Amino acid sequence: xxxxxxxxxxxxxxxxxxxxxxxxxxxxxxxxxxxxxxxxxxxxxxxxxxxxxxxxxxxxxxxxxxxxxxxxxxxxxxxxxxxxxxxxxxxxxxxxxxxxxxxxxxxxxxxxxxxxxxxxxxxxxxxxxxxxxxxxxxxxxxxxxxxxxxxxxxxxxxxxxxxxxxxxxxxxxxxxxxxxxxxxxxxxxxxxxxxxxxxxxxxxxxxxxxxxxxxxxxxxxxxxxxxxxxxxxxxxxxxxxxxxxxxxxxxxxxxxxxxxxxxxxxxxxxxxxxxxxxxxxxxxxxxxxxxxxxxxxx
Numbered sequence: 389x390x391x392x393x394x395x396x397x398x399x400x401x402x403x404x405x406x407x408x409x410x411x412x413x414x415x416x417x418x419x420x421x422x423x424x425x426x427x428x429x430x431x432x433x434x435x436x437x438x439x440x441x442x443x444x445x446x447x448x449x450x451x452x453x454x455x456x457x458x459x460x461x462x463x464x465x466x467x468x469x470x471x472x473x474x475x476x477x478x479x480x481x482x483x484x485x486x487x488x489x490x491x492x493x494x495x496x497x498x499x500x501x502x503x504x505x506x507x508x509x510x511x512x513x514x515x516x517x518x519x520x521x522x523x524x525x526x527x528x529x530x531x532x533x534x535x536x537x538x539x540x541x542x543x544x545x546x547x548x549x550x551x552x553x554x555x556x557x558x559x560x561x562x563x564x565x566x567x568x569x570x571x572x573x574x575x576x577x578x579x580x581x582x583x584x585x586x587x588x589x590x591x592x593x594x595x596x597x598x599x600x601x602x603x604x605x606x607x608x609x610x611x612x613x614x615x616x617x618x619x620x621x622x623x624x625x626x627x628x629x630x631x632x633x634x635x636x637x638x639x640x641x642x643x644x645x646x647x648x649x650x651x652x653x654x655x656x657x658x659x660x661x662x663x664x665x666x667x668x669x670x671x672x673x674x675x676x677x678x679x680x681x682x683x684x685x686x
Contacts (some may be wrong), residue, residue: 390451391518394558394660398517399438399445399684401659404669405637405651406510407432407677410472412647416475419641429675435472437652440511442466442684444533448518449684454532460490460618463536466683472648476503480537495539502539506610506618509534509546510649513656515556520562520660526555538615545585550653552576555624557661558629560604566661569596569627576623588620595624600642609645618646622653629654633662633669 411417411428422428443462447454465482467473473481483493497503510645512530520528521638530551534544556575560567567575573593580586588607595603603624608617621643636658640650655669662668679685 389562391520394447394520394561394605395448395514396684397663398440398514398558398656398660399680400552400664400674401633401669402441402511402513402652402656403434403438403680404432404659404673405640405653405655406437406648407434408637408673409640409648409651410435412641419638422641423638425572426648427676431678432676433678434680435648436477436507436618437510437649439466439468439471439681440507441514441617441652441656442681444511445514446683454515454529456490456532456536459533460484460536474505474507476505477507490536494535494537497539498540502543503537504540504542504615505538506546506615506646506649506653507541507615508538508543509550509615509619510559510652512547513554513653513660514548515550517558517656517660519551519555520558521555523552523555523575525581526551542583542585543615545580545583546619548579549576549585549589549619549623550657552579553657554660557626557657560630561661561663566631569630572627572630573623576591584616585619588616589623592620592627594623596628600625600639604643604645609643610647610650611645613646613649618649619653622650622657625650625654626657630658630661632667633658634673644651 408409467481516526527548530547534547553576561634610618636654637651
């Protein structure tokens, strides 16, 4: 299996999680029905999580690395506001589309502190899978991809954490050795400096074996749309359900909050390990997801 095949499996897992999670903002959609095998009606439109991940994957396919200027231009070119972007992201991406420099726009956001939102983390799992077996490069490239839209260190470290997790799970698939949940989180923590993201993941490690309800209560469920409120729970869910993609996504749905984003992050990490076979992305879920954009279909 090639690095790009791992990357694409991760993108499929991310986009299905994103699109399915988004259905649970629709009144009348119940997790119990999904567990019983009754899926929401097709199609499942994907959101900004998938749109931005596709731009990242396109750059990797063309160049094998992140060129920040090109990635910023790609984000701006393919930005569709109705995909569920937050207000801050809309402002930044419109400026990028109009030719502004990300080096000026990004640090000026949110009163000059830069965004600490979960947007850099939500799109980066396929990049990590692309660098399976090389977590150091995954971390560095995740930083580069994050800096284009998120200047705050918490957002950047959130992206690093997700990318390293996907690099580790992709490698585990290649060597056919499932990492124990504590070992996976330890591998991620090795690439983080002191931060709220790191503290959250350390707390997630102590909650392995806890219920979804307790983990979400202690770690957050993305309801604040911040990296530190999203990434620790997502890594807890991925580590807990690494060999069972449907269960990993259901855990995100049960947690509530920003379910399309937690499901996207978890889906991208877990699918790097499971692919689409046994325990992987269900074929019916893939069939219900809106087709990916031409940017990656080509």
